[in-house]
Amino acid sequence: MTEGEFEAKVSRYLDGELSPRDFAELEKYLESSEEARASYLDQIDLHNVLDLELSTPAMVYPGVSNVVPIERMMKRQKRRAFIQSAMVAAAMLVLLGILFQLVVVPKKEPPLVFRASRDSIVSVTHPAAYEDGREPEADTLVEGSRLELRQGVVELNLSSGVMAIVRAPADLTLLGKNRMSVREGVAWFHVPEEAIGFRVSTPRMDVTDLGTEFGVICAPETLDEVHLLKGKIEVRHRHGVKNVEALEVPTGLIADPAGRFRSIPARAEDFLTYLPPSLPYLHLSFDSIDDGRLDVTGTHPSVPDIKARLLKPAGDPPLTPGVHGQALRLYGRGDFVRTNWPGISGNRPRTVALWVRMDGSEAYNPAVPLVGWGSLLNNGKWKIHAVDDVEAGGRVARISLGKSWYSTNNIRIDDGQWHHLVAVSYGESLENGRPALAIFVDGQRRELIHHGGSQGNDRFSDLYTLTDAKDSVPLLVGKGILAGNQSFKGELDELTVYEGALSDESIRHLAAGELPDSGK
Numbered sequence: 001m002t003e004g005e006f007e008a009k010v011s012r013y014l015d016g017e018l019s020p021r022d023f024a025e026l027e028k029y030l031e032s033s034e035e036a037r038a039s040y041l042d043q044i045d046l047h048n049v050l051d052l053e054l055s056t057p058a059m060v061y062p063g064v065s066n067v068v069p070i071e072r073m074m075k076r077q078k079r080r081a082f083i084q085s086a087m088v089a090a091a092m093l094v095l096l097g098i099l100f101q102l103v104v105v106p107k108k109e110p111p112l113v114f115r116a117s118r119d120s121i122v123s124v125t126h127p128a129a130y131e132d133g134r135e136p137e138a139d140t141l142v143e144g145s146r147l148e149l150r151q152g153v154v155e156l157n158l159s160s161g162v163m164a165i166v167r168a169p170a171d172l173t174l175l176g177k178n179r180m181s182v183r184e185g186v187a188w189f190h191v192p193e194e195a196i197g198f199r200v201s202t203p204r205m206d207v208t209d210l211g212t213e214f215g216v217i218c219a220p221e222t223l224d225e226v227h228l229l230k231g232k233i234e235v236r237h238r239h240g241v242k243n244v245e246a247l248e249v250p251t252g253l254i255a256d257p258a259g260r261f262r263s264i265p266a267r268a269e270d271f272l273t274y275l276p277p278s279l280p281y282l283h284l285s286f287d288s289i290d291d292g293r294l295d296v297t298g299t300h301p302s303v304p305d306i307k308a309r310l311l312k313p314a315g316d317p318p319l320t321p322g323v324h325g326q327a328l329r330l331y332g333r334g335d336f337v338r339t340n341w342p343g344i345s346g347n348r349p350r351t352v353a354l355w356v357r358m359d360g361s362e363a364y365n366p367a368v369p370l371v372g373w374g375s376l377l378n379n380g381k382w383k384i385h386a387v388d389d390v391e392a393g394g395r396v397a398r399i400s401l402g403k404s405w406y407s408t409n410n411i412r413i414d415d416g417q418w419h420h421l422v423a424v425s426y427g428e429s430l431e432n433g434r435p436a437l438a439i440f441v442d443g444q445r446r447e448l449i450h451h452g453g454s455q456g457n458d459r460f461s462d463l464y465t466l467t468d469a470k471d472s473v474p475l476l477v478g479k480g481i482l483a484g485n486q487s488f489k490g491e492l493d494e495l496t497v498y499e500g501a502l503s504d505e506s507i508r509h510l511a512a513g514e515l516p517d518s519g520k
Helices: 004-016 020-032 034-055 070-103 503-510
Strands: 112-116 120-123 146-151 154-156 165-178 179-190 199-201 205-209 214-216 225-230 232-236 244-247 250-253 260-264 280-283 308-311 320-323 327-329 337-340 350-357 369-375 381-388 395-402 404-408 419-429 435-442 443-447 448-452 473-477 489-498
Touching: 020 034, 020 120, 070 214, 070 435, 070 448, 146 154, 154 232, 205 214, 225 232, 225 260, 244 250, 350 381, 350 503, 381 404, 381 419, 404 435, 404 473, 473 489
Parallel strands: 179 199
Antiparallel strands: 112 154, 120 146, 146 165, 154 165, 165 179, 179 214, 199 205, 205 232, 214 225, 225 250, 232 244, 250 260, 280 489, 308 337, 320 327, 327 489, 337 473, 350 419, 350 489, 369 381, 369 473, 381 395, 395 404, 404 448, 419 435, 435 443
16 A cells, blocks of 8 residues: 555544545555554544644633633543543554464464274373473373374374275374384275375384375284285385385285295285274174075174074064064074174284074073174184073173173073173283173173183283184174074164274263264
8 A cells, every 4th residue: 555545544533534444454454564553543632632722612702812712621631631541552452362362372383183982092102301391281192192092083184185085903103294103903095195204113114105095004923015006106125125116007915034025915804994973893683584594794894704694594584573673583493693803813903783582481502692802722712602590590791702601690681571681801911810701791890700710820811812723713693603593582783893992981881772883
């Protein structure tokens, strides 16, 4: 704005003729120029003096000059002083606002913000020395921060624009704005164009992004994997001969101990690409059967590849009204459901939840589980049973593993009514060395009684499920390895297997009739 335009706008403003648009331009110009503000105050002062002089008619006294009475002059001075003070105050407020914007340091954006699905267990360790001694905000990472995910899923959002979905168990460290170390975990990364060069280091590999979408898989005692899903990456082996590979089409690599890579197909199905609302799970509703096939749904990345089939049908209708929709009816004649899902391995946390209805009037083979998977011969099984209990006067729930088992006390589940049954492993050991387990019946945690072992030796109480032994069986419903031609007799509904230990609150919601989350 030129000097002439500025003076013209001030003049029109004082005459009450300035348009709203021109007033906004004038106000903006005053905020930007100290010289303009000084000139504006001078013009305001002059205008006020002239206004006071011209607004009062002159009094003519015979024989003397025109004189303004002293009382009126005092009022004029007071009014002028008040107006000047108000204008100076307004100008100072504008000036202070400008200085505040220039001097006050804007809130610094954290390098990484994360959020977790419900019932995830996350721990974060920040570097010992952080700037100004301040602790970083919750759910953020700074350079050097380490995030450990015991169960569940987290979504990572870096300030560079990189987004990642990481599934437990996981252990990662933020090394910088555009670099991360992943010691363990299944992690999917989406890298926008502006963040090209983002780098992920695993124990055996350095993966540099060239504008892409990729995933890494690494765990103790296994070989690291990288899967290019879209775009380009460069992969460098960190050991041995330190081979380098550039990938431009979807494919995968395994890093061998010698420093070389072995090509494998890219498996997009191994990775989650969104944050699920709860722990990853698979769900059999038993609402329909199509030529023996049952639907498997859920948020676990394996769900699209899981097949479930009713084998050796008894000839009677396999479906019956359940808690929600239809339920599976097994007749104990060798009929059962077999899947191709190997189950959850090792001592990783898990939850099995289902509705069950049983009639206790008939004999029951305790070797027949409701649900189970793993290796029997190698003491690496994980099974949920309903077994006879003299004190309860009927059948109670039991977790069976290794050569030990844990049963509820005096809580009968074979009274012909629907009961909600949940078996949980927390993936850790108690002070006595036994695994931390829980059984909930109808939403209530029940006391457990330990059986098995020998002469106080609880070495078979360790929870370590083997899913890759020669005798390992996948997830079976209503059938056990040693049960011969027998199978479970009763009704089952809404079977859900979670990759992680549900909280007591989440279990109570399921027992109250809620269904698992449906997905995104």
